Amino acid sequence: MAAVSALGHTGLWVHDLELMRDFYTRVIGLTVTDEDEDLGIVFLSARPEEEHHEFVLQRGRTAGDGKLLHQISWRIDSLDDLKTFHQRFRDEGVQVQQEVTHGNAFGIYFFDPEGNRNEVYLRIERDVRQPFRKTLNLDLPPEEIHVEAQRLLDDAGPAYQPTQ
Known part of the structure; x- marks a missing residue:
């Protein structure tokens, strides 16, 4: 196929x-x-x-306030880039929906000026059952972000443990 x-x-x-x-x-x-x-x-x-x-x-x-899409996701290359977007969105007054770990990615969900939902995300090289979405504090130092993300994953139980 x-x-x-x-x-x-x-x-x-x-x-x-x-x-x-x-x-x-x-x-x-x-x-x-x-x-x-x-x-x-x-x-x-x-x-x-x-x-x-x-x-x-x-x-x-032409579609008033109707939802035209679910989201647009933009892949980024590093945790430093994610933290830069975190600060840039604050500086620009961008509406952020949630900063998250998906177990296999860290991301920021945000809205563009016309209300379309976007995400910038960093892929973490492991497989985790989805959906998995927990709020992550991107104000933490990088090493603590990784520790917090792992704690959130561990707290989710065995069904969400990485397969690799």
């Missing part, structure tokens, strides 16, 4: 293209790789040398 190998890109219809472009470039750190002002569309990438675009914003959102 054929299967996809990766998520290529996703896109959002938006009300305020300039506001959303600013958020995803300045706050999240994506790079604009293409745009068409007449069509009101912006293409963005976290890896512009490798992928033309992973994310598209286009003017034309």
